[in-house]
Amino acid sequence: MxxxxxxxxxxxxxxxxxxxxxxxxxxxxxxxxxxxxxxxxxxxxxxxxxxxxxxxxxxxxxxxxxxxQLIKIQSDEKLIVLSSKLGELEAKVSRLNMLGERLVEKSKLPKEEFDFETIPATGKVEKVASNDTFQSSLLLQTIENIDLRLIKKEKQLTRLEIALNNRHLLDESFISGRPVRGKGSWISSLYGTRKDPFSGKLRSHKGVDIAGPTGMPLVATAAGVVIESGKRGGYGLMVELHHGNGLVTRYAHAIELTVKVGEIVSKGQQVAVMGSSGRSTGPHIHYEVLKNGRQVDPDYYIHRIAG
CATH class of the missing domain: 1.20.5 (Single alpha-helices involved in coiled-coils or other helix-helix interfaces)
Known part of the structure; x- marks a missing residue:
């Protein structure tokens, strides 16, 4: 084709x-x-x-x-912050140590009962290691160690607090010192046999008289409970405190009473005002100490040192 x-x-x-x-x-x-x-x-x-x-x-x-890179930066920042926090915790442990040592020394408690002498290392980690995993493990271990130390210090301080409270209670209930506050007082009559100022005859004197100006504060020589507050015969206006262990104190011839029955008073608290009520020749306080219901010489308690 x-x-x-x-x-x-x-x-x-x-x-x-x-x-x-x-x-x-x-x-x-x-x-x-x-x-x-x-x-x-x-x-x-x-x-x-x-x-x-x-x-x-x-x-x-x-x-x-x-x-x-962002994760690395964030990780480094967290490590730095954590290191700083560790430094703060270390400083707190150190301050607890120093506080415990001062309290033990001040309280005069046996130092062997409280181990506050070991001073821990302080300060933050200055440089973050390049190995983040290792550094994190190290910081976590440090945190655990600090936590254990803080638990130990807490137990020690708790024991110390209990001991101090017990010591404080003992000191509070420890009868000592004069039952007056302020200057211008003096012992005008001792415990024992003396001439009665009204009859001139020899009579047993069951307390100590401390003279002073009218209105001088009368204070508790130990912590206790008010078991009597009112007028009683020759005592005039009187306050009676119970301190436990069979010990009682009396504050007589007051012009005014400042506590009521059932009230709990602390050592050094005002309980009355000096006056000359009852069988009295002038403003003074008749001070008695009773042990198991019997008057004893208050001079021993007046001059002894608390603690």
Missing amino acids: SITVIYSREEKDHTFSLTKNRFLLIPFLFIILFTTSTWFIQSHYKNQLAQFKITALNEHDISKDKYL
Whole structure:
């Protein structure tokens, strides 16, 4: 088969003959062209996709590095803060040690009962180690050690507090000193046998008389409970305190009473005002100390030192 194609250009005719063999070659050329174009397009997009993946991976790596760097910074900051807190805890332990030592010394308690002499190291960790895991473990171990030491100090201070409270209670109930407050008083009559100021005859005097100006405060010589507050015969206005262990004190010839029955008073608290009520020749206090119901010489208690 022969096909003739005639086309005109520039007023000339051109003839092209297409034989059967040439005609069959046309589809084959189209296939080659299509295949080549497809391969080129696929290669182009594969290269773009690969480049995109590389770019994405690079950006991911950069983001990952930034994230890790941020985590590292935050970790370092936490370690620094934690180190600072440890320094503060160490300082607190040190202050507890010094406080305990001063309290033991002041209270005159046996020092061997309270171990406050070991002074712990103080101060924060100045430099954070490069190995965060190791540093964190070290700080956690330090925290545990400090916690144990604080528990120990707390127990020691609790024992010390109990001991001091017991000592305070003993001191409070320890009868000592004069039953007056202020200057201008003097002992006018001692315990024992003396001439009665009214009859002139020898009589037993069961207390100590302390003279002074009217209105001088009369104070408890030990902590106790008011078991009597009122007027009683020759005693005049009188206060009687019970201190436990069979000990009682009396404060007589007052012009005014400042406590009531059942009231708890502390050592040194005012219980009355000096006067001359009852069988008295002038302003003074008749002071008695009773042990198991019997009067004893108050002079021993007046001059003894508490503690």
